Amino acid sequence: MHRLTVPAVLARNVAGAWGDAGRRWLADLPGVVAAVAADWRLTLADPYDLTYHWVAPATRADGAPVVLKLGVPGSPQLATEAAALTAYGGCGAVALLAHDPARGALLLERADPGTPxxxxxxxxxxxxxxxxxxxxxxxxxxxxxxxxxxxxxxxxxxxxxxxxxxxxxxxxxxxxxxxxxxxxxxxxxxxxxxxxxxxxxxxxxxxxxxxxxxxxxxxxxxxxxxxxxxxxxxxxxxxxxxxxxxxxxxxxxxxxxxxxxxxxxxxxxxxxxxxxxxxxxxxxxxxxxxxxxxxxxxxxxxxxxxx
Structure with a gap:
């Protein structure tokens, strides 16, 4: 992955939705991405089009294709998404592979080929x-x-x-x-x-x-x-x-x-x-x-x- 940059649309949406907490998250985002990728042994590709969260395809050390999703820690959206995916258990939805609430991180199964x-x-x-x-x-x-x-x-x-x-x-x-x-x-x-x-x-x-x-x-x-x-x-x-x-x-x-x-x-x-x-x-x-x-x-x- 190239050096992390924050698109204007992500910066605007996050600041609008979360105010100062969102702006702090954006400032810390490069370090959080690097730390989470290291801890979960991920090789990251360039992110998808970003709106309110930082989301990118990645590969685990075992070669499994996954998706890393990061958002403002404490965000209700992330908490409810994690709870719903846990309840689904991979039936009808992508599986939740790991969750770090303190860093606002979700590791998700990647749908392949992923055509919407x-x-x-x-x-x-x-x-x-x-x-x-x-x-x-x-x-x-x-x-x-x-x-x-x-x-x-x-x-x-x-x-x-x-x-x-x-x-x-x-x-x-x-x-x-x-x-x-x-x-x-x-x-x-x-x-x-x-x-x-x-x-x-x-x-x-x-x-x-x-x-x-x-x-x-x-x-x-x-x-x-x-x-x-x-x-x-x-x-x-x-x-x-x-x-x-x-x-x-x-x-x-x-x-x-x-x-x-x-x-x-x-x-x-x-x-x-x-x-x-x-x-x-x-x-x-x-x-x-x-x-x-x-x-x-x-x-x-x-x-x-x-x-």
Whole structure:
């Protein structure tokens, strides 16, 4: 690996998310990478495209291909990812091989060849949707005792925060956000027993592999209604970029996910609507401009709500 440099997007995102703690982590990152690589006997290659974590392919001393992921120590995202991967035990997701919470380090199985599911879209979208449903079925299980993973109810704070911040129409139509909050509450009230959820299961987080045909990466680690898992797939890939060519795929995806996950199509539509609006609310929270594919999908699904 060449001398470690911190891309501007990583520096901006980490500082924005973690403030001074993030800036200290960035300053210490070259030394942490070197120390962890030495302790775990890794030969590192150049990192992947970086957003909020430092992630790079590596090779262990025994020749095994792995991935090293580093983040700000104490980050809830890293803790929940590690807890979820531990619970999965390599079934449906890459295996967690080592975890050093004090240094914010995860050592992960590398999916080989690692082609993301987005490569099938749009030519083989039905195959991509079936693959996600299959992965989700393998991931969903009762949460382990004492798991400490967050439930879905906390996600509703984003709707509440948006509606407080924008008493009139703001970056998003207030009625759309209010309706999503209402549907979300109804879904929680009628949810079946909660299962362990990936929480962000879409075309870039499912990779082709050899140990299993497809493996999930980057779980958010949530517990709740399995229908929530269908949401992210409906407005991906590229949720921030409107693409009218993909809108005709949304309703066929709904039917395929309902069949693959054993859910009613109405419930998949409702979760898809909620998650699409939630994605746009998060975009606003992060200072971005809404109006991407997630917004288009939310408007489409709003016309098909029956709950």
């Amino acid at each position: 599911l987005r490569a099938l879209v749009p030519a083989a979208d039905d195959e991509a949707t079936a693959a996600v449903a299959d992965v989700a079925r393998r991931l969903h299980r009762p949460p382990p005792p004492g798991h400490g993973l967050p439930g879905l109810a906390r996600l509703g704070r984003a709707f509440d925060g948006y509606l407080r911040s924008f008493p009139d129409d703001g970056p998003l139509p207030r009625g759309l956000v209010g309706k999503a909050a209402e549907v979300f509450a109804g879904l929680l009230a009628t949810a079946p027993a909660g299962v362990l959820l990936h929480g962000d299961l879409h075309h870039d987080n499912v990779l082709r592999a050899t140990r299993e045909r497809w493996l999930a990466i980057d779980p958010h680690g949530l517990v709740g209604d399995p229908g929530y898992e269908a949401g992210a797939l409906l407005y991906n890939p590229d949720p921030t970029r409107p693409d009218a060519r993909l809108l005709p795929l949304v309703l066929p995806r709904v039917e395929a996910l309902a069949h693959g996950l054993g859910l009613s199509a109405d419930r998949v539509v409702a979760w898809g609507f909620v998650k699409a609006v939630l994605s746009e609310v998060w975009t606003v929270e992060d200072g971005g401009a809404p109006g991407g594919q997630a917004f288009a999908v939310a408007r489409l699904l709003a016309g098909h709500l029956s709950v």
